[in-house]
Amino acid sequence: MNAPLHNARPGSASGSDTDVRPALTLLIAAPRGFCAGVDRAIEIVERSLERYGSPVYVRHEIVHNQYVVEGLKAKGAIFVEELDEVPDGAPVVFSAHGVPKSVPQEAQRRGLDYLDATCPLVSKVHRQAERQIEAGRHILFIGHRGHPEVIGTMGQVPEGQMTLVETMKDVELLEFAPGTELSFLTQTTLSVDDTAAMVEAIRLKFPQIVGPKAEDICYATSNRQAAVKEIAPGSDLVLVIGSPNSSNSVRLVEVAEKCGTEARLIQRADDIDRAWLEGVGTLGLTAGASAPEKLVREVVDRLSEWRTVEEHTLVSAVEKMVFKLPRQLTE
Structure with missing residues (x-):
């Protein structure tokens, strides 16, 4: 394992039985979670809601993460699969995954005010x-x-x-x-x-x-796969936080498995079966590019309820990429 260990600290398990909980070494991959394209897409929806008011329509899930989608729904976003579900005159955002040329052409034909959140x-x-x-x-x-x-x-x-x-x-x-x-x-x-x-x-x-x-293949996908290659060989099990329809998250599971390590895809802490931890002394943890850091901390907290956790963050790259917002939201 070539990457240095950073941010080592014990987990914050509470209760009088802390001393009898089995130890768990937690190797957390870095980079992990949100990439610049996902950050930009979510901000486009949030700023659109501020600018136009609720509702703002979004064609397809803005990113493939149910937690993110539900959070934006609560703020007033309405997710649809096709443009014909968007009422005349309503603002619409195209997802980070991109759309066929026919979609903005149809939006223009109908006079819809649209914003393109396609990852650059x-x-x-x-x-x-x-x-x-x-x-x-x-x-x-x-x-x-x-x-x-x-x-x-x-x-x-x-x-x-x-x-x-x-x-x-x-x-x-x-x-x-x-x-x-x-x-x-x-x-x-x-x-x-x-x-x-x-x-x-x-x-x-x-x-x-x-x-x-x-x-x-984007920098974030490459970096997250490289980070998994750092944590997987030393782990008994790798957990990947991400949605089943998230391509980059599913790829992280495959990368870990090709390192010879068992890996499981979870959407959040409630998906973890405590029985998975039997015989596990070292657990690897990462998150796909559309999974927020809040879900990583949620998983760490859940593990800390069951085990005495010692965290180590393995940093394999530092990301500084930032993408500009559409002109409509910055003028």
């Missing part, structure tokens, strides 16, 4: 897709079918000009007419290692394929 790193992939089509290339898009980011990215180009690639088997089955110009792009929340292997296979099959100058 996803928007960057959208622009890359447009450029590849303008250059006459067919795009291979590495991603997970049905994920909102994939739907949004594939919706940036005319139908039939982008092929989704999910697995190595998909790569094997790819066939194109001789002379077809190809390029590839990737979803931003994939496994770094799995994607690298798939890109290698694609390049081997299509040596002339054009790829992005920089990695599409």
Whole structure:
């Protein structure tokens, strides 16, 4: 384990039976939790509520975390899946995952006041897709079918000009007419290692394929996976806080498992089964990019009810990324 230990402190277990509680070493990954894109998306909804008043409509979950969504609902946000659920004249926010081009076009047609909370790193992939089509290339898009980011990215180009690639088997089955110009792009929340292997296979099959100058997988996804690789080898169990429909959170579970460590995805402390801790002396803990730090502390507090916890934060990177808000909210 190469990362230094930071912020070591005992857990705040209360009660007279503290001394008889089994010890638990808690390795907390850093970075973890909210990324700059998620921070920005949530702030866009909150500022929209301040500016327009309640309700503000949000097309799809602003980020994939039920705690965050419920908190924004309590402030006056209404979440819908399609634009036709938004009344005329109501403000609407597009989620951080991005939307097909047809969505803002329809919003403009209806005269809706809309704000785009698409993560700037996803928007960057959208622009890359447009450029590849303008250059006459067919795009291979590495991603997970049905994920909102994939739907949004594939919706940036005319139908039939982008092929989704999910697995190595998909790569094997790819066939194109001789002379077809190809390029590839990737979803931003994939496994770094799995994607690298798939890109290698694609390049081997299509040596002339054009790829992005920089990695599409976002800095936050890469950093959180690297942080899990620091805590997992020394842990008996890794808990990942995140939603089942959060791609980056599910990838963190997979990364831990590939380190040979049992891992479980939880949404919050109430999901923890105390029986999981039997035989566990060292527990790893992290959170996906859409999970707030409050849920991390909630889990630590719950563990401290059962065990005498000693926390260690393993820092593998320091993030300072900040994204600007839409002009409508800053003028």
